[in-house]
Amino acid sequence: MSSKNQNKPPFHHNTTSSSTTSTTTPSPSKNKCIAAEVSEEKGQKLGFEKMIGTPNNGRLRLAFSLVNGSQDLGPDSTPVSHAGSECGAIEFTREDVEALVSEKMKSKNKFNYKERCENMMEYIKRLRLCIRWFQELEGEYAFEQEKLRSALELTERRCYEMEMALKNKDEEMNLIILELRNSLASLQEQLVKEESEKKAAMDSLAKEKEARVSLERSKASLSEELDKVQAELDSANQRIESINDMHKLLQEYNSSLQIYNSKLQTDVTAAHETIKRGEKERLAAVENLHNLRGEHKSLQDQLTSSIASQDGVMKQKEALLNEVACLRMELHQIKDDRDQYQQQAQSLAVEASKYKELATNSSGLEEKCLSQGNQIQILHDQLAVAERKLQMSDTFALEKGKEFEGQKEIIKELHKCLEDAEFKLIEGEKLRKKLHNTILELKGNIRVFCRVRPQLADDSSSNHGKVFSYPTVMEYLDRSIDMTHNGQKHSFIFDKVFMPDVSQEEVFVEISQLVQSALDGYKVCIFAYGQTGSGKTYTMMGKPGQPDEKGLIPRSLEQIFQTTQALQHQGWRYEMQVSMLEIYNETIRDLLSTNRDSSRFENGVTGKQYMIKHDANGNTQVSDLTIVDVQSSREVSFLLDRAAQSRSVGRTQMNEQSSRSHFVFTMRITGVNESTEQQVQGVLNLIDLAGSERLSKSGSTGDRLKETQAINKSLSSLADVIFALAKKEDHVPFRNSKLTYLLQPCLGGDSKTLMFVNLSPEPSSASESLCSLRFAARVNACEIGTPRRQLNIRTSNSRLSYG
């Protein structure tokens, strides 16, 4: 088997090989490709070459991934230049492409297979050229779109930043304006208050001034009066002095009069004495009376006149006394007047000092008014500055607004460009899909990827030496694997060989197009085959708790949900349903059943039967199986976790956590395009098979032995089915196991199927690895039918089917 394969390059590889194609004996199905390569080698100038120019065969191999376009669609891919490309300066018009796609094979002689084959090869070659051209074009579009998208993002970011800055500025300005307005309002209030205060102060000042003037006037009049009074006082004082003088004089006169009066009194007394003496004398004189009578009479006269003069003096004295009393009264009054005037003068002086104080106070008020005026002036200045600032910010905002409008226009233009590019991309994508599917239809086989896991820390180190090597011949680079066992070298070629250091992401890139096909309405089946511990579960599910190492299933789901989101703007609406089951000891178990224990019981005794049914449309259904509608990859991840917990695992000599069952994840995708009324129905089956192992190696006993036997039986049934298909036998034993019966539409029908053959690098596993490689090589050589897209079909039964 291996030697046969070594000599026979697989019919599905798309590269040109002058050395191998000329010496090989191609199988009927592979003949087509090889013949085309040979004809290209020989440089036959065909009509098509004339049309498109001679292709550049600089690249000797073209991996499956390149055919399905995955590696050119990476986000970091650079634009494809026509100058250095494999298509040279060839341009295809839509008509060319459509003509190419709808071209019918013409042959003079129907039974001239050689000619038909050559025609076919030539046609394939043209298709390849066309695809390459489309891939390049697509790369350009993708690059252009990326560029536009990043420019748009940049501009949007800038705009957003500018908008934010403007908004911030605006807010700042608004805050400043608000503050200024508040301060203006408070200032205005203060101003009004100050002005009213100033007015009141002015009024009071004016009043005070008036009062001062009137006071000054009254003061002046009072001063005049005072002067007058003073003058009067002076004159009164003078008069008082003169009166006092007169009073003194009068007093002196009075005292002199009193002296005179006393003198007169003494005189009277002396006269009386004299009278007495005269009497005596009269007696004496009676004798001398006569004599004396005369004398007496004269004395009497003299006395009467003295009395009369005394009366006059007395009267004069009384008059003088009256006059003194009058003068005294007058003096008293003058004194009162003077006191009054003095009091008046004092009060006037007090008032004057008060006025003086008021005058000094009014100057303080004036100073206050002046300072307030200054403050008002400062506030006015501040207000003017704030208004100027406001004006400036308004003009700045206006400018920014204009700039913003400009940016908006640019964004609009960019949007238009992006729309154009997207339209072109969609058109290109449609054509790409068509061409890709045409190629796959032409190939019509099951593809095989081989993956070798790295050496693990706990791998047995007893058997040293390298089991696998990877030839570096350009033609088979990344596609061939050599295995040395018992000193013998075995070579295998697959669609892709992943070396141990290849990451999960790199593996996914290679299958992403296949996953995409499920969204396009194809049935897709990817399964992992290999011995226990070779990395099947790692490849399909990844390492739990290590997001970087997540496997194909979670990555496929993420891609599906991302793509459905992206396709929404093209009018596509998708609905997804998932189911997860395991086939354990030839019984189906529902991994999403909420009542798993009872389901096990029912399954074993009475309850759910999980019958597999295929309908006329090639759809498979499992009765009683839990089907969950899902809308996000997170939901599916949750379900996957649930299923992983329910899955039957056990410890074997080969693997700590060995899967003891086949795990089948199924997602049914129904898409409806609201604008085109198109409907697609795709199915994605992702299967982690139980490990193939020899009973002797597994060291199984009891239940584990039963498990191992069941696993081996179903895997050998799978091999039987594939070999029967490869030999195109009439009877294919699909019904020999639950696994093959479930996968019947994928293996023998119209689905796109990919098998991963996982290998362990340990020398101790070499014979198991050789078995796996041989099985994979037979699968690779097997033709299982033509993939068919389920388009425009509306089924009333919406239950999930397996393909």
Ligand SMILES: Nc1ncnc2c1ncn2[C@@H]1O[C@H](COP(=O)(O)OP(=O)(O)OP(=O)(O)O)[C@@H](O)[C@H]1O
């Ligand atoms: N490519 C890889 N890189 C790193 N570790 C890997 C790789 N492949 C497998 N492993 C590790 O090898 C061990 C066995 O892998 P895994 O359980 O996936 O094997 P399996 O084929 O599913 O086994 P079984 O059939 O018994 O379930 C795991 O610990 C896994 O993490």
